[in-house]
Amino acid sequence: MQVSMTINGALVSLDVEPRTLLVHYLRDHAGLTGTNVGCDTSSCGACTVHLDGEAVKSCTMFAVQADDCAVTTIEGLADGDVLHPMQQAFHECHALQCGYCTPGMIMAAVSLLDEVPNPTEAEVREGLEGNLCRCTGYHNIVKAVLQAAGGGGAGQ
Amino acid sequence: MIPAAFDYVRAESAGHALELLAEHGDEAKLLAGGHSLIPLMKFRLAAPAVVVDIGRITELSYVRDAGDHLAIGALTRHREIETNALVGSQAGLLAGATAKVGDPQVRHRGTIGGAIAHGDPASDIPAALLALRATMVIDGPDGQRQVSSDDFFTGFLETAIGEQDLLTEIRVPKVPDAGWSFQKFNRRAQDWAIVGAAVLVNGGTCGVGLVNMDSRPVRAAGVESAIAGGASAADAAAAAADGLEPPADLNAGVEYRQHLARVLTRRGLEEAGA
Secondary structure, eight states: OEEEEEETTEEEEEEOOTTOBHHHIIIIISOOTTSOOSSSSSSSOTTEEEETTEEEEGGGSBGGGGTTOEEEOGGGTSBTTBOOHHHHHHHHTTOOSSOTTHHHHHHHHHHHHHHOSSOOHHHHHHHTTTOOOTTOOHHHHHHHHHHHTTSOGGGO | OOOOOOEEEEOSSHHHHHHHHHHHGGGEEEESSOTTHHHHHHTTSOOOSEEEEOTTOGGGOOEEEOSSEEEEETTOBHHHHHHOHHHHHHOHHHHHHHTTSSOHHHHHHOBHHHHHHTTOTTOHHHHHHHHHTOEEEEEETTEEEEEEHHHHEEETTEESOOTTOEEEEEEEEOOTTOEEEEEEEOSSTTOOOSEEEEEEEETTEEEEEEESSSSSOEEOHHHHHHHHTTOOHHHHHTTTTTTOOOOOOSSOOHHHHHHHHHHHHHHHHHHHTO
């Protein structure tokens, strides 16, 4: 069936099976491999993208459920060579070790700040509970989100 | 993990969904937010031939003040219920329990109707609805009927919703002055509750719903009658596991779950002001 959506501002229309998961639509059909598949059971959050502005786990949605919607992936955050403030904060705070969880972590963090613009450290930790870092590098991730929120977490 | 192939059809309205269910019979499954059904389909524990997507029926997404109760559309997403001011002020227990479901991404997609239609004893929301004495509204081929939360959860992953039925609304009594507490015990953030207790204290009476303490979502009836009879929170909570048959699994054995039910119920009663 034909499934169409706006991905990172560009209209994409592809013929896929109804059972195609959104993450596979993005990676295998639209060629956007920045979104990772981690656990594949909606636990780890590596596949997090934005659906109409809200963070969702793209391994637990059929692509057809996003038909006619707007999807933003990690590839759509930066403005050309200028990183999104959250990407910049992750860079400056070294908020990654192996990097596998990073795309989903950043997408979840951007969505969190949309809903809670000035979170406490506890709110950041709770807000990112759907994203697992198997390197357990949470400390710098939380620092980066606080810095991106304007809390100056990097220097603390 | 790739689900088995299926035919996809999108329902445009509640009436259309009922027509599609009548047409496809037991080959069809309803898809709302998908956070119970899609994992089952990926594990191939469910392989419906037809998926009827009700996720865009906006007429079933609402929270309304209906006098003595709140009327909540079955397709209202967790995030909306968690942050809705009316739910917060009139049925705070439901807002509090909903805020503990999964994680933010799950709550952006999952719906209240989908969560309870799954009938999972490990789910948070059924316990809150049992404590609140909610009523479910079900539309079917023979019209509409109302089912109390006590009669709604009929067995493990089984509810009063028939194969050609559509859960349309959840009616939650307004309890603006009630104290409440939602106690969820798990080992890691985002995990399912090993045991949970949803507690509502309203004057001299209370409602207690338990998570993962039987094959279906259940009330701690002995605790409720003890509180109504004037017992202290600690004394009443001692009856929390009475008559229940909790499961044993890798996280906890039966006795440990019984212990958790008593401790969490006591904490819940105390926090809720019993």
